[in-house]
Amino acid sequence: MLAPTITVNGSAGTLSGVDPSTTALDWLRSRGLTGAKEGCAEGECGACSIMVARPGDDGGTRWTAINACLVPAASLDGGEVVTAEGLGSPQSLHPVQHEMAVRGGSQCGYCTPGFICSMAAEYYRPDRMPVASADEHDHELDHEHGPNGFDLHSLSGNLCRCTGYRPIRDAAYALGEPDADDPFAGRCLAAPPALTSTRQEGPTGVYVRPTSLAAALDLYAAHPQAVLVAGSTDWGVEVNIRGARAPFAIGIDRLPELRTLDVGEDVIEIGAALTLSEIERRLDGRVPLLAKLFPQFASRLIRNGATIGGNLGTGSPIGDTPPALLALEAVIVLASTDGERDVPLADYFTGYRQTVKQPGELIRAIRVPLPLSGTTAFHKIAKRRFDDISSVAVGFALDVADGIVSRARIGLGGVAATPIRALATEAALEGQPWTADVARAAAAVLRQEGTPMDDHRASAAYRTATLGTALLKLHAETATPQEVGA
């Protein structure tokens, strides 16, 4: 096997001698590329943002910004990375850098290279469309999109303490289209870097990336204690903050069998190693409940790396996808060398960070049965609007026919040791008219479900109250006038 190699700003860099626990950020900095920096080492600040070449839709390549502090350098083997240094130089600024300079988007400059990379990835987004006319774009009302189609959420994982963001937003919204001969735009037209099999050994352990599911399952069967590394947004925090080391790690982020998304007649199957950004893009609103969830999940920067399998793999009681997926009655497809089995998500969690997953088993896919319920909502309480972990989260999926709730599925996170279904509330709704009184009564039941905890983020009282309010809001927003009247 060749020594793992990453193409950085156009030239090849070898990983020989690099420990598998070394992050991409530390590796880049050790090579003198000090534009990307460690502001937190846990995915919160974006000072480490870099652009990587990822598979795009239609066989092309898509520049994607990720947190270099979270991913092992080894996981970028065979990949292409671009940093602020590679985008432009003082003598020839990249258009993104030029706008940032003209608008005063940099003050102390510590955050700037990270912003540049996140902004450049959005600049090259193939479906970034300028808003047709000025009327359509009301700045007063839409602070989050530029007239050039720039989505401000692409910067939600980057913190700046100096600028107050206004000059950065001005720069982002002033960007034009890439020139015809822009090399980075040109790169998007060609195929993404090929999948390579990787083995990186070092003092703390070994990182292996197989190229097929079968090979991965064999490895996992042989090393049931192995750490699976997908987007590494959870694992990277364990490594950096809690000093975790993996004697054996299996990279599953690029396994083709885990990266499919099929919309069938009666089920949508989502590959476990698809990132949340990819799922959001590929579903394109097809599952409204998930469409409501995505923008509230971490930041775009994190979603570009974080996989749906990883969100379920930890068994965390505060993951954001379980409440939504519970409401959707999703099924988890577990794979091992013994074959596959389907487990309803409601049966998947068995205790605090415990699941039915057996040694050697990984999540291959998540299935969402069709048809979908018509009335859905996702609410999450957090301190900050975006890029914040949940205190509690709730997903609603109701079928309302002729004013009667024929089916109710409600998923809750953060109120118990595992994500749970709000069964009593569902019962209080099913078969009842979708009226304000019924919603109020059901909200009272919902407030009793689970036992939320008290901490500095939110008190138990507030968490419970908010669950009820979420149901009342859903009613207020969706009920027809007759239903409201009753």
Add this chain to the structure above:
Amino acid sequence: MTAVAERTALEIGAPRKRKEDQRLITGRTRWTDNIQLPGMLHLAMVRSPFAHANVTAIDTEAAKQAEGVVAVITGADIAATQGACANAWPVTTDQKTPAHLPMVVDHVACTGEIVAAIVARTAALARDAAELVDVTYEELPAVLDAKEAVDDTVLAHPDLGTNTTAVWTLDSAGQGTGGHVDDAIAEARVDGIVIERDYRQQRLIPAFMEPRSTVVDPTGEQITIWSSTQVPHILRFLIAATTGIPESKVRVIAPDVGGGFGGKLQTTPEEFITLAAARQVRKPVKYTETRSESLVSAHHGRDQYQHLTLAATKDGTVTGLKVELIANLGAYVALVGGGVPVLGAWMFNSIYKFGSYRFTTRNVLTNTPWVDAYRGAGRPEATYAIERLMDELAVAVGVDPLAIREQNWITHEEFPFTTVAGMTYDSGNYEAATARAKEIFGYDALRVEQKRRRDDLDPVQLGIGISTFTEMCGLAPSRVLGSLNYGAGGWENAAIRMLPTGKVEVITGTSPHGQGHETAWSQIVADRLGIPFEDIEVLHGDTAVSSRGLDTYGSRSLVVGGEAVVRAADKVVEKAKVVAAHLLEASEADLEFVGGRFGVKGTDKGVGIAEIATAAFTSHNWPEGVEPSIDAEATYDPVNFSFPHGTHLCAMEVDTETGATTMRKYVCVDDIGQIINPLIVEGQVHGGLVQGIAQALWEEAVFDDNGTLVTGSFVDYTLPTSADTINYESEHTTSPSTTNTLGTKGVGEAGTIASTPAVVNAVVDAVRHLGINDIRMPLSPERVWRAIRDAGSAATGDTP
């Protein structure tokens, strides 16, 4: 003589792209952590997990045996040489100041204090070994809250005997600038309005983006220290003063510094310990903190309890204000920690004419991380209190809050005006700024909408918040600082070197970390000397280059440092004029200096200042008895503070069902005097606004009962992101400052000072009809929701 092209376009006022950006934007920067030196070793700290404890034993054996470890250092090892974190501002002559050792020897007074340090081959090995140091602690009861500290039941430093370090008072009756405040209050209780309130300034964390880093190279003739500090000059002075190393043997460099906001206005334990470690191992040593270390161990800001009593006549004319503060200084009196609340003393009266005033701060020690300057330092706290009170007064009188302000503020005809606190405001025009702000904001229309929503019982209510603020910038006239017992002067130094090739180096004693001095100073000098902007290089932040300086804080750089640059430039012109007269064979009186060129009036004869610089290099043709140099240096001591002001208006929507708040609109019209570079100014204004808004809505340092910082990472200490902010509309009115040549007033802190009360006033205004007159910051959805839920039972506290 060749004629030099005349420069006419003025640099001052132009939105010049920042010089420093070329590097910053392309990632080619010199942060301290980027520095690599041959043979360099790395440092990791062992920090106390306890808020208050005696250290009874430290077992370093296992750490010493660990891979890559070169040395393990304990407080006892370096007790004699490590120096001390100094307090430069004992606010009273009897201030109780606990000794603040960089590395503790036997007593830990707050979580995160450094107990031992590891020097190892790599940072990772040093951190791993730090885990192996076995410290035995004997836990002591801890006092965390300032109010609880007052009665001395639990002592933060048992050997001090009390938690109160100082009580500092300013009384208008005592100093002859007003009457007795207690008389005014007594009178108002009989026939007027008394508003009594308790406000809480929560503790904040400056949270600059660049974690602090220090590299010490002890191998040269001078010890070289690179540090991400706002105050390289002060650091050098205090290292010399407390370690005994001669000042001339220390060189401090602040390379690119990633933010500060006051948070790097400190001489830190980490810097002293890195120095001690490097001297011990005789090799270069680097220490870079992690984010969680930064959040707990770089100093915090704010943390005051404010008890306020405002007296007014029935019609709302304020007759007196009594301010009683309890300021939590944390575990030690930090560099200017005791002075921060004191700085507020001149600002509680703000832009208003009060008959009487008394300010008292009780500075207390607790077992929490030390508290010191954070953007605004003392002034945001004061502005918050008075702007909240003015709203309450408006409610008590039953008039619009803008009207009550207008009734009490200093009118523009009244300048210069000596305030009840004893400051002389040189200039200002509150009417103009307010009128303009109202207009852009659409004040009247929003009031109509507010009423409609109230009448409709809309679940989403609208509130309007006002903040008409002023602040004092340009720290500070040295004699004033002297009278306050401050340990240094307030002057600033600049030098200009006219290089033989016609290029210019400007050396400044200020130490920028995001403020764009390289650009602004170039603009000033370009205009003063008629030298192209591109030909000017600004050097700073290195004590070997700029030997004299007092660094950057308190919005002082432009007002004081910029003035020093102007004066140095003017000296260059004066010196060059003598030479020009000689070269042109004309009398000095016949010369005029325009666009970089001395011309003989009425002729086309002339010589450029750059040519004179070249002539100085050769000195072949130079006037007799004149030194062959036109370089110059100036040290400027400000005669007064400057007083920027402005009117901020904020509209907030409050969802009364969930407590969620959304900002609808924010307009600010600031008068910051003459503007050198509008691009830089806008950036400073917006950055400041967001920090102030963040105090109102999101940020708070929270400790658990043991004194552990719960908000110890960016996961929990939530800074706003771009999606949390809206497009603030900012404009300027200008009444130039009369206290400096450029007419500038300072802008670094204005936004932060003004925006916090504007936001809180708006949220309270949105829910006031529900019986709410205060909500504690930060106004999280939960706090707002609770206030609404509890509203029925909340006593308003008004005594009409």
